[in-house]
Structure formats: structure tokens, C-alpha cells
Amino acid sequence: DQQVKQNSPSLSVQEGRISILNCDYTNSMFDYFLWYKKYPAEGPTFLISISSIKDKNEDGRFTVFLNKSAKHLSLHIVPSQPGDSAVYFCAARDLNTGNQFYFGTGTSLTVIP
Amino acid sequence: NAGVMQNPRHLVRRRGQEARLRCSPMKGHSHVYWYRQLPEEGLKFMVYLQKENIIDESGMPKERFSAEFPKEGPSILRIQQVVRGDSAAYFCASSPQPSGIRYEQYFGPGTRLTVT
Numbered sequence: 647d648q649q650v651k652q653n654s655p656s657l658s659v660q661e662g663r664i665s666i667l668n669c670d671y672t673n674s675m676f677d678y679f680l681w682y683k684k685y686p687a688e689g690p691t692f693l694i695s696i697s698s699i700k701d702k703n704e705d706g707r708f709t710v711f712l713n714k715s716a717k718h719l720s721l722h723i724v725p726s727q728p729g730d731s732a733v734y735f736c737a738a739r740d741l742n743t744g745n746q747f748y749f750g751t752g753t754s755l756t757v758i759p
Numbered sequence: 760n761a762g763v764m765q766n767p768r769h770l771v772r773r774r775g776q777e778a779r780l781r782c783s784p785m786k787g788h789s790h791v792y793w794y795r796q797l798p799e800e801g802l803k804f805m806v807y808l809q810k811e812n813i814i815d816e817s818g819m820p821k822e823r824f825s826a827e828f829p830k831e832g833p834s835i836l837r838i839q840q841v842v843r844g845d846s847a848a849y850f851c852a853s854s855p856q857p858s859g860i861r862y863e864q865y866f867g868p869g870t871r872l873t874v875t
Contacts, residue, residue, distance in 0.1 A: 695863060749803070
């Protein structure tokens with residue numbers, strides 16, 4: 647049962663434009679959400695997070711938006727750079743368990759120079 | 760400050776052999792998490808350990824898989840009598856305390872297990 651879903655396996659964006667990566671979830675007990683970035687042959691690297699009490703968190707070129715009523719999360723990267731090309735995973739933590747993160751299947755972003 | 764280290768990076772085993780995957784958390788981190796990533800899938804939680812204790816193993820198969828995090832030394836994920844379906848990337852993550860609002864999990868580079 648996939649509780650965190652990333653329905654777009656891939657996304658291509660021109661350099662300088664905005665990249666929008668989407669994530670949907672089903673568990674209303676998720677209280678903390680994160681985005682990880684992963685390059686081939688490396689482990690995921692933490693990018694940005696947001697608590698369920700907020701609807702937006704910004705860090706430089708990266709902004710995460712949370713729409714709790716729609717159970718939807720998005721990551722905006724602007725402006726996109728070629729070095730942003732990677733696989734992006736969204737993850738969520740269940741308030742009840744607290745120990746494990748549930749990951750989506752990833753979206754492969756390609757930023758075209 | 761070295762990051763999370765995993766070894767080996769690549770491991771090939773024949774069906775029926777044992778696989779041992781090692782994870783050294785970041786300095787000062789006493790909480791370790793193991794995840795498995797099957798091809799074309801996201802990371803799936805397997806087990807959460809503190810020093811000498813298994814806290815949550817709800818994601819780990821009941822048979823053939825075991826994990827430990829001894830007082831001294833790395834955390835070990837052991838898979839006995841491997842089968843082809845065990846072929847995957849196994850990632851270890853560590854955190855300084857149970858992951859909360861202020862702390863995320865830091866991941867190692869992973870061990871790619873191939874069962875032939």
C-alpha cells in the first residue's frame with residue numbers, strides 16, 4: 647500500500663524556468679514532510695522539510711508547499727539549474743509511529759541547459 | 760565530520776549464501792535506520808535501531824533478515840539464504856535522536872546487493 651505517491655516518474659525543464667514536483671499522500675496522520683534529492687550511486691540527500699502546521703517553507707531556490715485538505719505536497723525549484731538534475735523523493739512521517747519515513751517512488755528531474 | 764558510511768558498496772551473492780551489510784552512522788548519531796529500494800520503487804523502511812536495541816522492525820521480513828547495532832562497531836543487516844528477490848539497494852540512515860521536527864535522517868551511499 648503506497649501511502650506516498652509521486653505520479654510523475656520524470657520531468658524535463660529548461661534551465662532558468664521553474665520546476666514543480668508533486669507528491670500526494672493518503673495518511674492523514676502524517677505530520678512532517680521532507681524532500682530528498684538523489685544522484686545515481688549515492689544515497690538520498692536531505693533538501694527541505696515542512697511541518698504539518700505550516701503550508702509553506704522556503705530555502706533559497708527551493709520552496710515546499712503543503713495543502714493538507716488535498717493531501718498534496720509540491721516542491722518548487724526556481725530558477726532551475728542543470729545541477730538540479732537528479733531523482734527527487736518526497737517522504738512523510740506518521741505521527742503515530744514517528745520512527746519511519748514513508749517514501750514516494752521518485753521523480754527524475756532533467757534540467758536542460 | 761564523516762558522513763554515514765556503508766560497506767561494501769556492491770555485493771554479489773549466490774542464492775543460498777549469506778549477505779552482511781555494514782553501516783557506520785555519523786559521529787554522534789546513535790540512531791540507525793535501514794531502508795530497501797527495489798528497482799523502480801521508493802525506499803521502504805525496514806528497521807530502526809539504537810545502540811544494542813531494536814526499536815522498530817515492522818518493515819523487516821520475519822524470516823532470513825536480522826539487524827543489530829552493537830555497543831561497539833557498525834550496525835549490521837544480515838540476510839541469510841539470499842534469494843533473487845533480495846537483489847536491491849540497501850540504504851542506511853542515521854540521526855542524532857529520534858527524527859523530529861528539527862532533525863532529518865542522513866543517508867549513506869547504499870549497498871547494492873545482487874543475488875545470482
